[in-house]
Amino acid sequence: MATTVTAPRGMRDFLPADKARREHVLGVIRGVYARHGFDEIETPVVEDSARLHSGLGGDNEKLAFGVLRRGLTTEDLHTAEAPLDLVDLGLRFDLTVPLARFYASHRAELPTVFRAVQIAPVWRAERPQKGRYRQFVQCDIDVLGEPGQLAEIELIRATTAALDELGVTGTSIRINDRRVLTAMLASWGVTDPGAAERALITIDKLDKIGANGVAVELSEMLGQDLFDTAELTLTIEELAHADWDTAAGADWLDVEAFDDLLRLRAALPGVDLRFDPTLVRGMGYYTGTIFEVAHPDFGYSLGGGGRYDGMIGRFLGQDVPAVGFSLGFERLVDLVDLPESATSDAVVLLYDKDADPVRLAALKGEALGSHQRVRLERRTKNTKNQLAGLAAQGFGAFASVGADTTTLQGVEFRPLA
Template identity: 85%
Template sequence: MATTVTAPRGMRDHLPADKARREHVLGVIRGVYARHGFDEIETPVVEDAARLHSGLGGDNEKLAFAVMRRGLTTEDLRQADAPLDLADLGLRFDLTVPLARFYASHRAELPSVFRAVQIAPVWRAERPQKGRYRQFVQCDIDVLGEPGQLAEIELIRATTAALDALGIVGTSIRINDRRILLALLASWGVTEQSAADRALITVDKLDKIGAVGVAEELGTTLGLDPAATADTIRALESADWDSVRGADWLDAEAFADLERLRAALPGVDLRFDPTLVRGMGYYTGTIFEVAHPDFGYSLGGGGRYDGMIGRFLGQDVPAVGFSLGFERLVDLVSLPGSAESDAVVLVYDKDVDPVRLAALKAEALDTHHRVRLEKRTKNMKNLLAGLAEQGFGSFATVGTDTTSLDGVEFRPLA
C-alpha cells in the first residue's frame, strides 16, 4: 500500500524556485538593515521552558512547543500535575523573548544602545490554515537602550526602506500607544490590570468579529453596556489625528508623543488608529503595524516593550522592535529580471565527455553568475519551462563536438 510522505502538518518543504525567492527577499532585507546600522545576531532555537512561560508572550505561550526532559521515567509521568512539568525546554515562539534573554546575558559586551537584527524560524502550535503555519520565519529589528523616540524613528525608517527595496509600494503605518488604550478602558471603568488585559485581548479581535461582537464579549466578561460600547468602538474605527484631539478619554501625553513622531517622519504615511492593540502582552508604549490597501492583513508590526528585559536583568532597559511578516512578503516579491537573465543552463547530450562538460561549465561561470548542467530529455518543452520557473533566463545546447562556448548561442527560456 502506497504511503503519502509529506512534511509535518503546518510546516512546508521549499522547492528550488521558492527557496531562491525566499533567499532573494532575505538578502534584500538584510542589506537594508545593515545599511541602517543594525547588527545581526543568532540565538538558539530553544529556550528554557520557564522563560517561555513567564507571562511575557501573551497568548503565544499557549502555542509553544515543549521539549520533554531527557531520561523521564514512568514515575515522573505519574507525579506530573501538568504536561509542562515534564518539559525543561521549548521551541521559541517569537524572537523577542530570546532577544531579551540574549541582552541580559551579553550586556557587558554590547554597546549602550544596541541595534539588533534577527532573521530566523519560530514555531507555534497554530491551527494550520492559508497563510498561517506552525514553522515560519520572522524578520526582527530592535533598538535596546534608547528611551527616546529616536528608536521608533530608526525602526520605522529602516522598515519602510526595506519595503521600498522589495518593490512593495502603497503601504501605511497604523500607530497607537498602549497608554491611550488603557486610558480608553479607564473611561469605560476598566482599571484593574487583569481586567484591562482581558479587555485588550477582546478589542484585538475587532477585525474578526466587528464592533458588535467586541462589545458583546466585553459585556459578558466585564459587564460593560454592549450598546454604548459598540457605538464608541464604531466611532473609533473611523477616528484619525484630528477627530480625537482633545477627547476627554485620550491620554494627552501619549498622543502628543505620537504627533511628534509623525512630524519626525515626513514622507511616511503614519495613520493614528486608537483601536490598534497588537496581541503581545509585553508592549508598554508605542505600537504599530504595516498596512496595505490591497491586503486584509498586516505586513509587519511591533512596538515598545520597556519592561521585558528587566525581568531577566533585574534592571529595566528601554526596548522597541519592528517585525516584518516575511512569509507574507515572499508571496508578493518576484526574483529580479537581471538575476534571471544571468542564470544560464547548458543542455548536453548523454554522450558528451564529463571532463569536457566540467570545462564548459567552468567557462560559463567566468561570464555568468549561475550555471546549471541539464541532460537533454525527450520532452524539452517541460524541461525548459521548469528551468524558467526556477529563475534561469537562457540556455545553450552543447554536443560531443563542442569544445568551447565561443560562438555558442544562448536562447531565452521564456
C-alpha cells in the same frame, strides 16, 4: 515505516524557485537593515522552558513546543502533575524572548544602545490553516537602551525602507500607544488591570468580529450594567474611524501619549503614519508605542511591533528601554517576484546523453568564467517542457552543446522565456 512522505503538518518544503525567492527577500531586508546600522545576531532555537513560560510571551506561551527532559522514567510520566513538569527546554515561539535573554547575557559586550537584527525560524503549535504555519520565519529589528523616540523613528525608517526596496508600495503605518488604550478603557469605567487586559484582547478582535461583536463580548465579560451594548457599538465604530484631527481633544484621550505620537509623525515626513486608537497588538508586554504595517489590498498586517520597556528588566533586575519591529516575512515573500537580474545571468548547457563528461565539465568551467550561474542539463525528449521548467527554476538562457563541442566560443545562448 512512515506511511506518508509529506512534510509535518503545518510545516513546508520549498522547491528551488520558492527558496530562491525567499533568499532574495531575506537578502534585501538584511541589506537595508545593515545600511541603517543594525547588527545581526543569532540565538539558539531552544530556550529554557521556564523562561519561555515566564509570562513574557502572552498567549504564545500556550503554543510552545516542549522538549522532554533526558532520562525520564515511566514513574516520572505517571507522577507528573502537568506536561511542563516533563520538559526542560522548548522551541522558541518568537524572537523577542530570546533577544531579552541574549541582551541580559551579553550586556557588558554590547554598546549602550544596541540595534539588533534577528532573522530566523520560530515554532508555534498552531492549528494549521491558510497563511498560518507551525514553523515560519520572523524578521525582527530592535533598539535596546534608547528611552527616547529616536528608537521608534529609526525602526519605522528602516522598516519602510525595506518595504520600498522590495517594491511593496501603498503601505501605511497604523500607530497607537498603550497609554491611549488604558485611558480609553478608564473613560468607560474599566480600571481594574485584569479586566482591562481582557478588554484589550476583545478589542483586538475588532477586524474579525466587528464593532457590535466587540461590544457584545465586552458587555458579557465585564457586566451588562457597565455597558449599553448599542451605545458601545457606536462608540467603537467612531473610534475605528478616528484620525489625528478627530481624536484631538477627545475626552477619552491620553493627551501626553497623543502628543508623543504627534511628535513621531512630525519626525517622519514621507511616512504615511495613521493614528488608530483601536490598535491593540495582542502581546501583553507592550508598554507604550505600538504600530502595524497596513496595506489597502490585504485584510492583515505586513508587520508590527512596539515598545516593551519592562521585559528585559525581568532578567536583569533593572529596566532597560526596548522597542521592536517585526516584518511578516511569510506574507511579504508572496508579494515579491525575483528581479530579472537574478535570472539574466543564470544559464543552462543542454547536452545529449552520449556527451563526454570530461568535455562537459570543461565547458561548464568555461561558462563559469563569464556567467554567475551555470547548470549542465541532459536534453529530454520534450525539450519545450524542459525549457519551461528551467525558466521556472530561475534560469534565463540556454545553449545546446554537442558531442564534438570543445569550446563555447561561437555557441549561441538563447533566452528561455
